[in-house]
Amino acid sequence: MDDAGRGGNMPAADLPFSRAEYARRLALVRTAMAERGIGALFVEDPSNMAWLTGYDGWSFYVHQGVIVLHDADPIWWGRRQDANGAWRTVWMASDRVAGYDDRYIQSPVRHAMQDLAAILRDLGHGAGRIGLELENYYFSAKAYLVLRQELPDAELVDATALVNWQRGVKSAEEIAFMRKAARISEKIVDGIVARVEPGLRKNELVGEILRDAARGAEDAWGDYAAIVPLLPSGADAAAPHLTWDGRPFEKGQATFFEIAGCYRRYHAPFCRTVFLGKPPQDLLDAEKALVEGLEAGLDAARAGNRAGQVADALFSSLEKAGIRKEGRCGYAIGMSYPPDWGERTVSLRRDDETELRPGMAFHFMPGLWMADWGLEITEPILIRESGPAECLCDRPRRLIVKD
Secondary structure: OOOOOOOOOOOOOOOOHHHHHHOOOOOHHHHHHHHHHOEEEEOOOOHHHHHHHHHOOOOOOOOOEEEEEOOOEEEEEHHHHHOOOOOOOOOOOOOEEEEEEHHHHHOOOOHHHHHHHHHHHHHOOOEEEEEEEEOOOOHHHHHHHHHHHHHOEEEOOOOOHHHHHHHHEOOOOHHHHHHHHHHHHHHHHHHHHHOOOOOOOOHHHHHHHHHHOOOOOOOOOOOOOOOOOOEEEEEHHOOOOOOOOOEEOOHHHHHHHHEEEEOOOOOEEEEEEEOOOOHHHHHHHHHHHHHHHHHHHHHHHOOOHHHHHHHHHHHHHHHOOOOOOOOOOOEEEEEEEOOOOOOEEEEEOOOOOEOOOOOOOEEEOOOOOOOEEOOOOOOOEEEEOOOEEEEOOOOOOOOEEOO
């Protein structure tokens, strides 16, 4: 391993979690690996990297990852200049950090996976069963082809979301971080409601949103969210993922604001809709139906129920009001990096049979995107030991009207 630039062999001093928490996570992953006969697991998703090791840096635009083994501490592997960041953030000793040089960066004649393959061979896994996150934003088709060429005797198997599924039930330490993120979400939404008015340019409001997000709330400083603020207005709100431009807010339009407070990479996504002026009756009717559906879904979000029962409760309530909604209405949340703040495991949709367990967290997200308007009233929720889900944020569940 490369130890240039760091004295000694000590792990990082300022870890976000206890060593016992990291040991708990590693044990879960190793058990899942053993169940699938995986001898070595290569994890490239930065959320999974951080969850397992503590690594936190904006370096996911190049190939990097964590090698998880059964009989030794994980190895952080990445660009050599980013090894400096690994030494300062991971819990492992510095001899468990491996860096490759810049000859591999954006080169047409070599690839970083050649270096990774050499390490796996040196570790004795050149002919082993190696798990890869094949369906992942950060692991490319070229990476897979190079590994397959460099490790012809190895069995490369799909281990997509193996780590993600171990993250589903949050520890007390993680829940504490999510509560801090929720306080930041509340502050952001309060700032939006106080500032938005006809004539204010959208980019100016976004500047204030980002300021509130970074300044944080109470004792929680704000981290950058995995998704930028989304705030389409009027007919544009029929599309759920538009960002912003320099146009002003207009009277007579609804704007939904989809934001998330973030603390040490833990997110609390939260959405509210603001109408400037007097809202039309069809929007008020939709608000009533949506809030009733949310209440029904929250009551169904209980330990022991299926994820699909939450969606069924919401959709059944909406259907009584003549509103038909398909797809999913929520997803698991926790630690994440761009481009998505979901955990990419459990979905709140009718056909998801996953059992809800205490400590699971979701963005309960029943957005309505109609032909020429949109409405979002959502909640980040936590499954409790008993009773309906807890809403991590504490703000009125309604359409916000500013005359």
